[in-house]
Structures are given as C-alpha cells and as structure tokens.
Amino acid sequence: MSYLGNAPARSFISFERQVFTIVNSQTAYTLSHSVTNENDIRLVVNNVVQEPGSGKAYTATGTALTLSAALTNGTDEMYCVFLGRATATNAPGAGSVGTAQLADDAVTADKLASGAGGVAGIVSSANATAMTIDSNEQVGIGTGSPSEKLHIETSSGDADVLLHAAEDNSGSDARLFLKTTNTSATPSLFFGDSANDGMGYVKYLNNGNSMQFGTNAAHQWSLDSSGNFLPAATDHGIYLGVTSATAANLLDDYEEGSFTPAYSFDSGSVTMQGGGNTRGHYVKVGNLVHFQIYMATTGISSPSGDAIITGLPITTGNQSSSSAAIGLAYRYNTNMTLKARISQGGTTIQLWKNTTGSSSSTAVQGSDFQSGNAYNNLHIAGCYSTA
Numbered sequence: 144m145s146y147l148g149n150a151p152a153r154s155f156i157s158f159e160r161q162v163f164t165i166v167n168s169q170t171a172y173t174l175s176h177s178v179t180n181e182n183d184i185r186l187v188v189n190n191v192v193q194e195p196g197s198g199k200a201y202t203a204t205g206t207a208l209t210l211s212a213a214l215t216n217g218t219d220e221m222y223c224v225f226l227g228r229a230t231a232t233n234a235p236g237a238g239s240v241g242t243a244q245l246a247d248d249a250v251t252a253d254k255l256a257s258g259a260g261g262v263a264g265i266v267s268s269a270n271a272t273a274m275t276i277d278s279n280e281q282v283g284i285g286t287g288s289p290s291e292k293l294h295i296e297t298s299s300g301d302a303d304v305l306l307h308a309a310e311d312n313s314g315s316d317a318r319l320f321l322k323t324t325n326t327s328a329t330p331s332l333f334f335g336d337s338a339n340d341g342m343g344y345v346k347y348l349n350n351g352n353s354m355q356f357g358t359n360a361a362h363q364w365s366l367d368s369s370g371n372f373l374p375a376a377t378d379h380g381i382y383l384g385v386t387s388a389t390a391a392n393l394l395d396d397y398e399e400g401s402f403t404p405a406y407s408f409d410s411g412s413v414t415m416q417g418g419g420n421t422r423g424h425y426v427k428v429g430n431l432v433h434f435q436i437y438m439a440t441t442g443i444s445s446p447s448g449d450a451i452i453t454g455l456p457i458t459t460g461n462q463s464s465s466s467a468a469i470g471l472a473y474r475y476n477t478n479m480t481l482k483a484r485i486s487q488g489g490t491t492i493q494l495w496k497n498t499t500g501s502s503s504s505t506a507v508q509g510s511d512f513q514s515g516n517a518y519n520n521l522h523i524a525g526c527y528s529t530a
Contacts, residue, residue, distance in 0.1 A: 159228040165216040172208040176225055185224045398427040402456040404436045408509045409448025413440045425456045432457050433526045440519040446509025455490035460528045467525025474518040477511050485527045
C-alpha cells in the first residue's frame, strides 16, 4: 500500500501494559505513568475494552484512574495499555525523536562518555574530563572531585582564569564580585598552598566598612572606612629609600600633638599666662622629636634656685644632651643671653645664661625673673632623640 508523506514505523507495535490488583469496593487506582486524560490509555476489564469518559466506564488524569463502579477481587481482572508509550522493536528513523519524547532519566553518564563530543556547549576531550558537576552541586574543571562550589585544577602548568570584556566599549568592564547578604559578613580573597589555604588574604569587613590585609596567616594592615592605612601592631612600619628590609630605613612611628610646658624651681613659683600664651607643639618622626614652646608669666611668687622647664611630651634618650634654640626672650630681670639644654632620660629643659662680659654660662635662677604682668616671655624651638 502506498502512502502520502512518511510511512508509519511498522515496528512500533509493542505498547506498555499495566496489570492492576483488584481491591474490593475501591474505584480509585494509581497509574504507573502520568497521562493527560483517559483517552491516553485503553482499559480492559475481564477481557472487554471499556469506554472512556465522564459518566462512562472510567476517567483518568495524571496518575489517577477512577472507575465508575467497583470490581471484585478474585472474580474480576483489569489491565490497561498506555497508548502514548509504544515501545520500539527497532531504531527510530533519523530525526524522528525530539526532546519531548525523551524521558527525564533517559540520558545517563555512559551516553555522555569522554570523547563523545559536545553537549550543550560543554566539550570533553578524548583523554580527560572537561567538567564535573557532583551530587553536591559542586563544579569541577580539570578535576572529577571538586571540593568547592567551583574548583579549577591543572595537573601541570598554571591555573589561569580570564575575565575578558570582548566588546570594544568604554563601559564594558571585566569584574569579579564577592558579595554577601548579611551586612556583618566578610567577603574574602585567600592565597595559600598545600600546607595552608589561608597564608595570605584580603578581607572586606562589611560591618565597619574596613579592609584587612594578611600575610603569613596573620592580620598585618588595615584600610579603614576613611581611607587611613593602619598597622595591626606597633612594630609594623614602612621601609623608605630601600628595596629590602633595612632597620635603619624603617619608619615605624609618626606622632604629633600639643603639650603644656611649665617652670619648676627649688622653691617658689611663677604664674603662667593663659589664653594660648603658654603652649607647646611637637612632631615625632621615628625616634626624633621636633618641638616648639611659647611661655609667658603673669605673676611671680618668690622663685629661687635653677629655672627648669618641664612637660616635654616624650622622654628623651640617654645620649649627650641636646641644645635647643631660643627664638625670643625678653623682659627678664637681668642683662643676659639665654640658652637651653635638654636633659638626658627625662622631660625637662635646663635654662642657662651668659651675662654681659662673662666667659662662661650659669644656670638661670628664679631671681632672674621679672615681676609684674606680661613679663618673662620665652620662645624655644628644638629637637631631641628618644630612648
């Protein structure tokens, strides 16, 4: 017999069959395959084909089969044939099977063996596994046993990852995002080896918006939310002017601030002017302190003995005493040239004088201070090394 169009596949002659166990007084049964409606099956009871449809012998939807009347176990027999699940006895014609005809579990690992070619954009070579997705939804590239959500591994050479924005457009950037949902979590980038996965790291602390930098498995520096670079310990610094760590080139301390200088005598005292007329400022770089002092008295209470200035902000070292320059001195009680000498291992300055015609210096005394208002004005600037 001739046909218009493709001839039907004559070998598709075997239909899948399900035999039911009759349960007395039961009209509901479960199909082994889901169907659209009762017309997808042929139901046979006691070797008689039943009429499908509502109000007739049976209805079906999904896997639910409903009879219009109950049967009797031991007396009645029932089976159905799935009209939409014909089993082929030979291979179907080329191009005759589509995605809808494949069962969900029909394609297994042996159907996608290494060397089988490309599947949905994933191509495997003949001698290695290109990609593995395990039961924990972890993806391995170059490894069949991924240990993380994405595990890329090479047996030799470098393991490189390229993000390439191929479009020639100024707005087409290559980006790598590390994002968390919780605002207190810490997205991190770790560096390591076979001995330790976290020998080095960069961490962003969402809680506080600061960034930590770690080496040798320890936190070393931080960048705070204001852009300040902070060491994790006071002995950390920056080597300047060299390409390797040299102790003499290590800048590990910088400090600046203010202090309040005062006079000290063997007995008696002086009253200092306020309103910023008595003040001190300093800058410390490494172990060298630069300072400026302005002092002015406003009252005298019988001072006697050596005049000592106290209140240097940082203890001096034990090296030879340093000298400080007197920028301005006036309204003292005697005709003299003032000098300043910084003490060793302390926070004081000793004042010295050269009187007119004298060949040596002597310590300034309390008696050299002029009494009255706005007298004994002194400006000093100098520097000294710390311990």
